[in-house]
Amino acid sequence: MKSEQKSSADLVKELLGGSVRAAARLITLVEQNDSKVPEIMRQIYPHSGNAYVIGFTGAPGAGKSTLVGKLAKLLDQKGKKVAIIAVDPSSPFTGGALLGDRIRMMEDVGVKKNVFIRSLGSRGEMGGLSEATYRVANVLDAFGKEYIFVETVGTGQAEVEVTKLADSVVVVLSPGMGDEIQTLKAGTMEIGDIVVLNKADQNGADAIASSLQTALHWAVKHDTWTPTLVKTIALKEEGIEELWEKIELHKDHLVNSGQLRIRREKRIRIEICKLMKDKILRYLNKFTGESPVFEQGIKEISIENKNPCQQSEVLLESFLSYLKQGGQG
Amino acid sequence: METKTKKRVLVTKSDQDAHEVSVRYLTQLLRDKGMEVIFTRYAIIDEVVKTAMEEDVDVIAMSFYSSGLMYDTTRLMELLKEQGLKDDIKVIIGGTISDQEKKELLQMGVDDVFMPGMGTLLDVVECVNC
Numbered sequence: 112m113k114s115e116q117k118s119s120a121d122l123v124k125e126l127l128g129g130s131v132r133a134a135a136r137l138i139t140l141v142e143q144n145d146s147k148v149p150e151i152m153r154q155i156y157p158h159s160g161n162a163y164v165i166g167f168t169g170a171p172g173a174g175k176s177t178l179v180g181k182l183a184k185l186l187d188q189k190g191k192k193v194a195i196i197a198v199d200p201s202s203p204f205t206g207g208a209l210l211g212d213r214i215r216m217m218e219d220v221g222v223k224k225n226v227f228i229r230s231l232g233s234r235g236e237m238g239g240l241s242e243a244t245y246r247v248a249n250v251l252d253a254f255g256k257e258y259i260f261v262e263t264v265g266t267g268q269a270e271v272e273v274t275k276l277a278d279s280v281v282v283v284l285s286p287g288m289g290d291e292i293q294t295l296k297a298g299t300m301e302i303g304d305i306v307v308l309n310k311a312d313q314n315g316a317d318a319i320a321s322s323l324q325t326a327l328h329w330a331v332k333h334d335t336w337t338p339t340l341v342k343t344i345a346l347k348e349e350g351i352e353e354l355w356e357k358i359e360l361h362k363d364h365l366v367n368s369g370q371l372r373i374r375r376e377k378r379i380r381i382e383i384c385k386l387m388k389d390k391i392l393r394y395l396n397k398f399t400g401e402s403p404v405f406e407q408g409i410k411e412i413s414i415e416n417k418n419p420c421q422q423s424e425v426l427l428e429s430f431l432s433y434l435k436q437g438g439q440g
Numbered sequence: 441m442e443t444k445t446k447k448r449v450l451v452t453k454s455d456q457d458a459h460e461v462s463v464r465y466l467t468q469l470l471r472d473k474g475m476e477v478i479f480t481r482y483a484i485i486d487e488v489v490k491t492a493m494e495e496d497v498d499v500i501a502m503s504f505y506s507s508g509l510m511y512d513t514t515r516l517m518e519l520l521k522e523q524g525l526k527d528d529i530k531v532i533i534g535g536t537i538s539d540q541e542k543k544e545l546l547q548m549g550v551d552d553v554f555m556p557g558m559g560t561l562l563d564v565v566e567c568v569n570c
Contacts, residue, residue: 132523135496143445206446207471210478213491217480221487227494232446232476 119147123154126254131227134254138229141246152246159252162194163362164259166277168239168299171265173285174309177345178354179260180216183226185351186258194227194256195220196247198240200264201232208232212262227251238272239263245276245382269298275381278374279361281354284323285310291322300326303338304361307354311342336364394438395430404429447475449568450497452488454512455481459505462534462561466501469565485512489519492529499568504535510544517548532567 117125119140125133137155141148167175176197183193197212210230220226229251234241240263248259263273274280282303294300306327308320320342327338339357343350365371399405408426411417451467453460463479470477478495482488492500502513513533520526526549533545534554542553552567 131490131493132525135494139448139496201476202471202474205472206474208476209467209471210476210495213478213495214480217482217487221483222490228491229494230476230478 119151120154123151123253126155126250127158129255134227134250135229137250138247141250142231142234142241142243144243148246152249155250155253159249162248162252162256162259163279164248164261164277165358166261166263166273166280167283168263168266168270168273168280168302169283169307170267170285170288173265173283173288174343174345175262175265175283176212176215178283178307178309178343178351179212179262180219181345181348181351182355183216183260184219184223185355187220187223187226192225192255192257193220193260194229194251194254194258195260195262196229196231196244196251197262198231198233198244198264201234201241203235206232206234227254227256233264236272237270239266239270240272240276242385245378248276266299268296268300271298271302274302275378278365278371279304279358281305281307281358283307283309284319286313286316286319288319291319291326294319294322294326301330304336305354305357306338306340307343307350308340309343309345311350312344312347316342334368334370336361336368336370391434394434397438398430398433402429402433404433447499447569448478448495448497449475449499449501450478450480450488450492450495451501451503452480452482452491453503454506454508455483456508457504457506459503459535462505463501463503466503466534466561466564469561470568473565473569475568485515486519488516489523489525492520493523493525497529499530499532501532501534501564501568504533504537509533509535509537509541513545513550514548517550521549530568532564534564 122133122137126137137151141151167179169175179195183195186193199208199210199212201208210232213228213230216228229247231241231244231247236242244261248261251259261273261277263270280302282299284306306323308316308323320340323340327340330338341350341354341357343354405426408422412419412422449470451463453463467477467479480491488500520529530551532552533550537553537555542555545553554564
C-alpha cells in the first residue's frame with residue numbers, strides 16, 4: 112500500500128514502532144498543515160516531551176551545518192539518538208528553496224542510522240524558522256530522539272525565533288564579520304546560552320574572541336547562567352567535545368534551577384496562542400468571505416459613507432456572535 | 441495557515457564525479473519552479489536512499505558524468521524496492537549515458553533517462569514537475 116494513503120493513526124503507530132518512513136511522512140503532513148494535523152498531534156503528544164532541543168543560529172557561512180554535523184557524530188558515538196532539523200530560506204518570489212544544509216553533514220552522519228536529518232524550507236516565515244518547526248520537533252520527539260538540533264536559516268542581526276523553540280541556544284559566529292562594535296549589538300548577540308566562535312584558526316579570531324568575552328561578561332543576566340564562549344574549528348573537528356560539555360552544563364543548569372520548566376511553559380504559551388490565532392483567522396476569513404452581514408457592512412461604508420472605524424466595531428460584534436454559533440449564519 | 445503541497449526533489453551525484461555545473465543549474469531551475477530541492481553528494485549510494493526516505497522526496501534526480509552509473513543505479517533500485525519506496529518516488533537519471541545503458545536503466549525501473557543531445561534541462565524540469 113502506498114504510504115500516501117495510510118491513515119494518520121497507522122502512521123503514528125509505525126512512528127512509535129521506529130519507522131523512519133512513517134516519521135518522514137508525518138513530518139510532511141504537519142509541514143503542509145494538512146487537515147489531519149490536530150488528529151496527529153493528539154496522538155503523538157502523549158509520547159513527546161522527552162527530547163532536549165538545541166537551537167543553532169548565526170550568519171550564513173559561519174559553519175552552523177558543519178558544526179551540527181560534527182556534534183551529531185559525537186553524540187552518535189556516545190550512543191545517543193539525534194535528530195537534526197535544518198531550515199533554509201524559501202524564495203519569497205517562487206516559494207522554491209534550495210535545502211543545502213544536509214550536504215555539509217553527509218560525511219559525518221550520511222549513513223548513521225540513529226541520526227535523522229530533515230531539511231525544511233522557511234516557507235514565508237521570518238525569524239529563521241518555518242511555522243511548522245515546532246510540530247516537526249514534536250514528531251521527532253515522539254519518534255524517540257533524545258536530542259533535537261534545530262539549525263535556523265542563516266540569520267542577520269535580529270532573528271531570534273529559535274529562542275521560542277530551543278531549550279539551549281547556540282549562536283555561531285566566525286571571524287571576519289566586523290569589529291568589536293558588532294559584538295555589542297542587540298538581537299542575535301543577546302540570545303546565545305553558548306556562543307561559538309567557529310573557524311578559530313582564521314585571521315583575527317583572537318581579537319574577536321576577546322571582545323566577545325568582554326561583551327558576554329557585560330551582558331545582563333536573565334538567570335544565573337553566564338553565557339560562555341567556545342572556540343571551534345568545525346572542519347578539523349576541534350572544540351566539538353568542549354562545546355558538548357558546555358551544552359550539557361547548560362542543560363544541567365536549566366534542570367537544577369527550574370528554568371527548563373519555565374522555558375518550556377513559555378514555548379507552550381506561544382504555540383497555543385499561535386494555534387488560537389490561526390483558528391480565529393480561519394473563521395474570520397470565512398466570515399469576510401461568505402457572510403451577508405459583512406457585505407452589507409462594506410456597502411454601508413461605500414454608499415452611505417459610514418465611518419470604517421465605527422463600522423469595524425459593529426462588524427466585530429457580528430463576527431463574535433458568528434463565532435459563538437460555530438461559524439454558521 | 442494552510443500551506444500548499446510542495447514538490448520535494450533530491451538532486452544528487454557521486455562525490456567522485458567532479459562534473460557539477462549541470463546539476464547545480466538544474467537545482468536552480470527546479471527551485472525557480474517553486475520546488476524544494478535537497479542537493480547532496482554521496483560517498484556510497486545507500487546514503488541516497490536514507491536521504492530520500494528522511495526528506496520524504498517525490499523525485500530522485502541523479503547525474504552521471506563518470507563511472508558508477510550501472511552499479512549505483514542497480515543498487516539504488518534494489519534498496520528502494522527493499523524499503524517499499526519504489527512506488528512513491530520517481531527516479532530520473534541524466535548524464536553521459538549510452539543507448540544500451542538507457543534500455544537497461546528503464547528495464548530496472550528507472551522512470552526516465554536523459555542523454556546528451558536530447559534537448560534542454562527544461563525537459564528535465566518538466567519531467568520532474570509532472
